[in-house]
Amino acid sequence: MGTINVLIVEDEPLITDLLKQIFKQLSEDHDKDFKLHIALDCDAAIQKIEQAVLGKPFDLALVDVNIPASKDMHILSGEDIAMELRNYFNKIKIIIYTSNNDNYRLNNILHTINPDGFLIKSDIGYKTLVEAIMKVVDSPPYYSNTILNLIRKHISSDFVIDNIDRLLLYELSKGTRTKDLPNFVNLSKGGVEKRKRHLKEVFDVEGKGDKRLIQIAKEKGYI
Incomplete structure (x- = not known):
C-alpha cells in the first residue's frame, strides 16, 4: 500500500x-x-x-x-x-x-x-x-x-446572490453606512443603491429598512 x-x-x-x-x-x-x-x-x-x-x-x-x-x-x-x-x-x-x-x-x-x-x-x-x-x-x-x-x-432557499451581494450584506451587518460602502465593495454609490434594492426584492423586504434586510439574511445563513 x-x-x-x-x-x-x-x-x-x-x-x-x-x-x-x-x-x-x-x-x-x-x-x-x-x-x-x-x-x-x-x-x-x-x-x-x-x-x-x-x-x-x-x-x-x-x-x-x-x-x-x-x-x-x-x-x-x-x-x-x-x-x-x-x-x-x-x-x-x-x-x-x-x-x-x-x-x-x-x-x-x-x-x-x-x-x-x-x-x-x-x-x-x-x-x-x-x-x-x-x-x-x-x-x-x-x-x-x-x-x-x-x-x-x-439548499432550502431559492435566493441567488453573488460574492458582492454577500460582502455588501456583511458590511451592512457590521454597521457600515451606505455612503461608505463603495470603500469596501467595488461599486459606485449608485451601484450600491441598486444592489440594495435588488437584495430587498430577493429577500422580500421591499419598502423596509436595512435592519430587516440584515435580519432575514442572517436567518438564511448568508451573514
Missing part, C-alpha cells in the same frame, strides 16, 4: 498531538501508512509545499484557518494556504477547520476553497475527527453539524 502524504497546518500543540494520535490509530486500525508533515505557521507551510512540489506531493492536508501569517504578510491565514495547496496539487484532499462561526467567512471558504472536509471546532471531538479523516480519505466530503446546517439553509 502506498504512503499517504499528510500536511498538518496547526500552531496549537494540543491539537497537533491529538492529530498525531489519531493518525497513529488510523494506521493501526485500517492498515494505512500516513506520513505526517507539521507546519506551525504560514511560512513553514509554504516551505513544506515547495518541498513537496519537488518531491512527493501531498495527498491530504488538515488546515486550521487561524494560524500565524507569513512574515512578509503575503499569506495571511489557513485559507491562503489551502488555496496554495489547490494550486499546486490537483488531487489533494483538504480538511479545513476553524473556531470562527461567522456565516460570511464560512460561505467564503465553501465557495473559494471547496474543502473536502469542513469542521467547526466546537462541533468536533476525537471520534468526530477520526470519522472526518477516514471519510475524506475514502469518500469525501465530510461536514460538521454547523456546516451542514448552513448548507441546508442555502
Whole structure:
C-alpha cells in the first residue's frame, strides 16, 4: 500500500498531538501508512509545499484557518494556504477547520476553497475527527453539524446572490453606512443603491429598512 502524504497546518500543540494520535490509530486500525508533515505557521507551510512540489506531493492536508501569517504578510491565514495547496496539487484532499462561526467567512471558504472536509471546532471531538479523516480519505466530503446546517439553509432557499451581494450584506451587518460602502465593495454609490434594492426584492423586504434586510439574511445563513 502506498504512503499517504499528510500536511498538518496547526500552531496549537494540543491539537497537533491529538492529530498525531489519531493518525497513529488510523494506521493501526485500517492498515494505512500516513506520513505526517507539521507546519506551525504560514511560512513553514509554504516551505513544506515547495518541498513537496519537488518531491512527493501531498495527498491530504488538515488546515486550521487561524494560524500565524507569513512574515512578509503575503499569506495571511489557513485559507491562503489551502488555496496554495489547490494550486499546486490537483488531487489533494483538504480538511479545513476553524473556531470562527461567522456565516460570511464560512460561505467564503465553501465557495473559494471547496474543502473536502469542513469542521467547526466546537462541533468536533476525537471520534468526530477520526470519522472526518477516514471519510475524506475514502469518500469525501465530510461536514460538521454547523456546516451542514448552513448548507441546508442555502439548499432550502431559492435566493441567488453573488460574492458582492454577500460582502455588501456583511458590511451592512457590521454597521457600515451606505455612503461608505463603495470603500469596501467595488461599486459606485449608485451601484450600491441598486444592489440594495435588488437584495430587498430577493429577500422580500421591499419598502423596509436595512435592519430587516440584515435580519432575514442572517436567518438564511448568508451573514
